[in-house]
Amino acid sequence: MAISPAEEAELVSRAQHGDADAFCRLATQHHRSLYVLALKYSGNHHDAEDLMQDVMLNAYRAIHQFKGMSSFRTWLARIMVNSFLNQRRKSDPLAPTKRQEPMEEESEPMFYSKNSERHSEWSVHNGLVMKQILNLLASVPERQRLMFLMKHQEGMTCEEIADTMGTSVGTVKKTLFRVVDRLRQHFAIPAVKG
Amino acid sequence: MHNCEEFRERITELIIDREEVARKAEFQSELLTCSSCSEFYVQSRELIEALDGIDLTISDKQWNGIEQRLHAQILNVANVGAGFSRSRAARAAFWPLRLLKPAATATSMMQSIVPLLATAALLLITIGLGRLPSPIVGLQQTAAPPAQAVYVEQSVPLDPVTVGFLEESELLLRNVMKMAPSDVEDLADAKKAASEQLAELDQRKEAAAEVPPVVGMMETYETILRDLRNVDIGSADEDIGDIQKRIQQNGLIANMKAFQPRISEVSFSLR
Numbered sequence: 001m002a003i004s005p006a007e008e009a010e011l012v013s014r015a016q017h018g019d020a021d022a023f024c025r026l027a028t029q030h031h032r033s034l035y036v037l038a039l040k041y042s043g044n045h046h047d048a049e050d051l052m053q054d055v056m057l058n059a060y061r062a063i064h065q066f067k068g069m070s071s072f073r074t075w076l077a078r079i080m081v082n083s084f085l086n087q088r089r090k091s092d093p094l095a096p097t098k099r100q101e102p103m104e105e106e107s108e109p110m111f112y113s114k115n116s117e118r119h120s121e122w123s124v125h126n127g128l129v130m131k132q133i134l135n136l137l138a139s140v141p142e143r144q145r146l147m148f149l150m151k152h153q154e155g156m157t158c159e160e161i162a163d164t165m166g167t168s169v170g171t172v173k174k175t176l177f178r179v180v181d182r183l184r185q186h187f188a189i190p191a192v193k194g
Numbered sequence: 195m196h197n198c199e200e201f202r203e204r205i206t207e208l209i210i211d212r213e214e215v216a217r218k219a220e221f222q223s224e225l226l227t228c229s230s231c232s233e234f235y236v237q238s239r240e241l242i243e244a245l246d247g248i249d250l251t252i253s254d255k256q257w258n259g260i261e262q263r264l265h266a267q268i269l270n271v272a273n274v275g276a277g278f279s280r281s282r283a284a285r286a287a288f289w290p291l292r293l294l295k296p297a298a299t300a301t302s303m304m305q306s307i308v309p310l311l312a313t314a315a316l317l318l319i320t321i322g323l324g325r326l327p328s329p330i331v332g333l334q335q336t337a338a339p340p341a342q343a344v345y346v347e348q349s350v351p352l353d354p355v356t357v358g359f360l361e362e363s364e365l366l367l368r369n370v371m372k373m374a375p376s377d378v379e380d381l382a383d384a385k386k387a388a389s390e391q392l393a394e395l396d397q398r399k400e401a402a403a404e405v406p407p408v409v410g411m412m413e414t415y416e417t418i419l420r421d422l423r424n425v426d427i428g429s430a431d432e433d434i435g436d437i438q439k440r441i442q443q444n445g446l447i448a449n450m451k452a453f454q455p456r457i458s459e460v461s462f463s464l465r
Binding site: 018036040053152155183 | 267
């Protein structure tokens with residue numbers, strides 16, 4: 001359930017005074033959208049949950065630094081960028097470069113579709129498109145991918161993205177163009193088998 | 195003068211925002227005159243529509259699990275923080291007041307010294323009484339509870355070896371999730387690691403006995419380890435798929451992570 005700005009301010013204040021439950025309530029307001037963004041960014045549920053947790057824990061540790069000069073969401077977005085881009089992958093001797101490779105076995109079965117029985121054909125089609133898009137997104141450099149998702153997923157303006165990522169509006173616009181251009185060149189809607 | 199790159203940069207933001215660029219008079223003429231830009235527009239729109247259309251619905255059960263694990267992590271960090279505060283408070287209570295407040299007035303100095311003198315007198319009496327001969331049994335009975343125990347920092351009731359075990363387990367599970375059944379070498383490594391972990395598991399369960407959720411998680415993990423150890427190369431495809439599914443369904447990786455205390459430096463600019 002969405003909370004009013006006044007309630008949010010109250011929760012922030014309580015969290016700044018060490019009330020972890022208040023922070024949990026704040027986190028509940030944002031963790032879903034953050035998770036979906038992380039899912040598109042990372043391409044799989046495990047990394048998405050790790051990323052979302054990292055962002056929230058970093059936010060909790062830094063909550064006393066939040067001065068209320070911007071909305072909590074904007075502040076969280078800045079932490080998200082830091083966390084996403086500074087993440088250190090755990091050493092993974094069996095699959096060291098998996099992130100940059102297509103996600104054949106991971107992306108498709110991990111997503112859940114409510115209406116998969118009633119619309120199995122659409123579900124297959126959806127799965128193919130999703131797999132293709134996530135593969136394409138994974139091929140985009142991380143910073144560019146994040147900018148694109150902040151625009152597409154979060155609906156942030158170019159000014160907000162520039163501010164959050166510490167860059168110019170012009171750079172954001174150029175990056176968005178490059179990402180969309182790159183994606184559309186490799187994107188083709190798969191045909192549904194009759 | 196039409197400049198393709200400049201024009202496309204201008205319309206990209208609008209396309210991502212799902213705006214009808216073709217209906218805007220300022221862009222219509224350029225779309226009509228440049229077929230290449232028109233193609234860019236159509237393809238980009240299709241791409242964004244496809245992105246919008248993908249179904250990322252996650253079941254309520256999964257959300258609940260995600261939320262619970264997140265809250266557990268936050269509360270875990272909160273407990274660590276509270277532990278630090280307790281330690282600081284304990285240290286502050288230990289030091290004489292005059293050391294903490296050098297500018298105290300004479301009256302407050304006296305007020306602080308009186309309890310200190312009283313404490314010192316009590317200490318001397320206790321030492322004196324302790325020197326009197328008494329039976330050994332009596333010594334055990336009169337042993338005071340360790341007051342310092344109040345200040346011992348132990349926010350996460352898991353010993354370092356168990357925490358290390360959870361880290362190793364998380365890594366193994368991650369590797370299993372990314373493992374291709376056809377990769378015989380990886381499979382052999384995973385089977386070996388599973389056997390080693392199984393050998394240590396009972397000891398770790400015993401060490402974590404005071405934390406029932408960890409023990410419960412280790413029991414689930416044990417079934418995974420057993421199945422992993424027993425994977426047959428011939429049917430690895432099916433077996434590994436099943437193991438991966440169970441790891442995911444039980445949220446084992448996230449749970450392993452949730453019980454590992456993590457403290458890291460955070461530095462963000464003030465907002």
